[in-house]
Each structure stands twice: as structure tokens, then as C-alpha cells.
Amino acid sequence: MTTRTRLLGEHPHGVLFAAPYVAFVLLVFAWPILFAIWMSFQDYFFAAPGAVVDRPFVGLDNYATVLSDPDVWESFRNVGVFLVINVPLTVVLSIVLATALDRVVHARTFFRVSYYVPYVTASVAVVAVWLFLFSRGGLVNNVLGPLAPDPSWLVNGALAMPVIALFVTWKGLGFYILLYLAALQNVPKELYESVSVDGGGRMRQFFSVTVPGVRPATLLVVLLATITGANLFTEPYLLTGGGGPNGASTSPVLLIYQRGIEQGNPDVAAAIGVILMALVLIIAAVQRRFVGGEES
């Protein structure tokens, strides 16, 4: 078989089969990333297609503009608030519901499907219902009666971002429950038995077997939830009417849209994007250290 070691390997047509996908990734991911980085160092503006215009190199000017913009700092702070609420809530609720779902026999399909229905439904459709529920005279405030917050949820600077975090947790939870259900199948059943032989109850089993047993899944869930947080756009755009009140729920991606497309400064927007991407990578690396430990 050694004579078959050709330049492209044993099955050279594999390259051909994968070529469309590779071309797609290069065109839609690799090239745009490089383009964004390049753009963030230029004085870049929109011009008519085909027009030859001068877009000079401006060094770190765009980054200076971004870093001296209080709106940018606020949007990153907002995502911080979002992540502090969303990530722990997502991990705790999905691990608890997945463990409960794993233990029951009846109506499993019903529960599983009802949990992922929000995940498979368009954000725009469910945002509409949340707008309805959390509006000033909406059902939530009517149920709360005198306890209803004033100003109401979505127009309250302190509550707008937490409501968005709650919405995103609710919408995505079904997917994370499925991930945890898959991870639970890999936890050896004998470990549960040895805990109950030692006289440990359900709680001990949960904390000393289940939680450590699904740690690789937890790392994945934390990572995906963080990426979702960095991507936040539809919710502040629609739920709080464009990041209101007074920018209290603006997200970096919303700012990228406003600066880049609405105000026509793609170079500044690209710089925000590069900073956000760098932050996501740093946070992912830190999470890997703390949650993942030595494994995976």
C-alpha cells in the first residue's frame, strides 16, 4: 500500500468533495475577518460600486475613536450585566431540568419538546409576546399589582438589561437541556450506586456525581452562552426599542449596526467588532481554565 502515498493522500478526490465547503468558509468567514481587521486601520467609508476612492491607512485612529466613546463602554458594561445573569442562570436551570428529565419515565417527550419550543421559534415572534407581557399595562404588571416596577420593565434603566438576559435564558434553555441530557448518558451509573451505598441521598448524588460528571458539557454551555451574549442584537433592537432607555440596554453588535450602517462609519464599526472578538476569545480561554480544568 505504500506506493499509494500520493501528493493528496490515498483518496485525492476527498479534496474535491470538500472543496465547496472550504471555499465557502474562506469566502464567508476567513476573508471577512481579515477584511474587518484591515478596515479597522483605514479611513474606510461606503462608496458607489466600482468608484475608485482613497481610503488611507490611519493607524489606531478608529480604535482611539472607539475607546473614547462612552457609548461603547456602556455597551460592553451592558453585556457584562447580561452575562452575569444569563450564564449562571442558564447553567443551573438547564442542569437541574435535564437531571429531572433524565429521571422520569412518563411524559418525557412532552417535557423535552415543550422545553425546546422557544429555542426553535423565531426571536422576532417571541420578542413580540414578551413585549406584550412586559408592557406597561401588560399581564406581568397586572399580576404583580402594587409590586409592579415604576418605570415599567422595558423602559426602566435598571431592569431593561436583566429582562433581556431573562428572555435569552428562557429562549435558549431547551437547547442546553438537550446538551446536558446527552452528557448525562456518559455518567457511569455505578457512581450513583456507590454514593447511595455510602448513605448519600439524591442531593449528595447530584453534587458529587452529576455535577462533576457533566463538566465538559458545562464548559461547552458556558462558552456557547457567552458567544450568544456577545452576539446580542435582535433583543435590544426590538424589545427595548433600540437599546433604550438611554442606552441602558445597548449591545456592542447594536452599536456596530448603528455606527456602521446607520451612520456610515464602517471603519469604526469594524474596530468595535475586532475588540469584541478579542474579548470573546480571552473570556473563552479564561472559562476553559476555570470550568474545564485539565480535561477536554
Place this chain on the structure above:
Amino acid sequence: MRRALAGKAALYVVLSLGAVAFLFPFWYMVIGSLQTDVDTSIRGAFPEPGNLTLDNYVAIDGRIDLVQGLINSGIFTGGVILGTVVFGVLAGYALAVLRWRGRGAVFALALLVQVIPFQLLMIPLYVMIARDYGLSDSYLGMILPFFINSTAVVIFRQYFLQLPPDLFSAARIDGAGEMRLLWSVALPLVRPALLTAVLLTFIGPWNEFLWPFLITKQASMQPLAVSLANFISNIAASTSNPFGAMMAGAVVLAVPAVTLFVVFQRYFTSNDLGSGVKG
């Protein structure tokens, strides 16, 4: 024994509370879409015989063309599913069954791409696709960034890996070409994976808002998610029952996805997804 029974009951209570929390907004969406006058009291969360109407559906259809929106969403989603099934299967097959130089690197790429926030590519993609290629207000421009779903590629690979390698060597000795091998040997054996991947791929474009929102300015080209969002942020206030019309539009947007996932729920389980995301 009694403690075990109480424990079981507690499990069902927790799970049922969860189900109510997840399903109630959908119930409320339907109820709200059928109310003549908005009733946000607790009583209004249940159908009231004197307050039922389909007028909200008529009202929103008068402002945004629901049928055209559904057609646009369908073409956008269909294009992405087609690209994923054709080119994603080819890539997944190459990654699982064939041995060629660069295979490891391409697989790493497929995993890496899944953690890149797509939104960050918004500006460069917008410049390229809308400005340089002039593809705004076209289905091609909408589909292009989503054309091949990387998670689906990883799922296809995972399923092809589970097929016995002897199967392929035997067929090759019989003189089967690689295309025939894929089409008539491998593909029929992974049919469930095909359905899982199609379901997973469906979610993306059907629900996507930001990209089609950027790239479509003409109302006649907008997918339903975009036209409904425009209705919510700009037009709703001018209808007689704004929330009713919003809920009606939300129901029309939600029904296809929810129906699909309820009908095909057994192809969307933890096992199918676990393999896809973990790689």
C-alpha cells in the same frame, strides 16, 4: 418507600413548572391574536367568548404581506437547506470516509467556525455582498453567508464515521465509483442524520433577523421575520389593536417552525445534537 414517592412527585412538579414557563407565552400569543379588544387582566389570559375575532390577522395582512413574507422565508430557508444537504454531505463524507491531505485541518475549521459569532462579520459581509457584489434585495445575497451549515457538516461526518469501513472497501473492490458509493451505499444508511441536519439547519435562516434585515430594503423581498420586526418597531402603533396584530403576525411566523419540530421531534434528540456539537 414514601420518601422515594415524594421525590418522584417533586420531580414532576419541577418539570411541570418548567413546561408552563416555556409554553405559557405561546398560549398567550394565540389568545392575544384572537382578542377583539386587548385584555391584559388575568382573566384575559383565557379565551373570553364575547371577545374573540380573526380581525387581527386581517389587520396585519393589510400592513405587511404575510404570504409574500412566508414565501421569502421559505426560499431563503430552502436555499440554505439545499446547499447544506448537497455540499455539507459531500464535505462530511470526505471528512469521515476518505483519506486525503488536509482532512484534519478542514475538520478543525468546521469546529472553529461554529464558535465565531456571525454578527461580528456583519460589516465586512455587508460591504462585500451588498456593496461589492451588488446582491442586496436578492435571495442569493440572503442565502450566501448561511449556504453551508457547519454544525450539519459535523453531524454528517459523525454519522458516516459510524458506518463500517469494510462496507466501503468491499464496494470499491466491486468497482463502484466514489459518487455511487456515497449516493447508493452511504446515504441511504444515514437517512435519519439527514433529517436531523435539515431540522437543525432550518432554525437558522427561518429565524434569522439581522442579516436579511441588513440586506433587504424592498418590502417585497423581506422574509417574514424582517417584515414583522418592521411592523413591530414602526407600524404597529397605527393599528386599532396593535398588540393583537403583533400577536397574529407572531403566530404566523411561529407556526411553521413549531409544527415541524413537534411532528419530527424524534429526530431532534440529545443524542443527535450531542454528537454534532461536541464533534
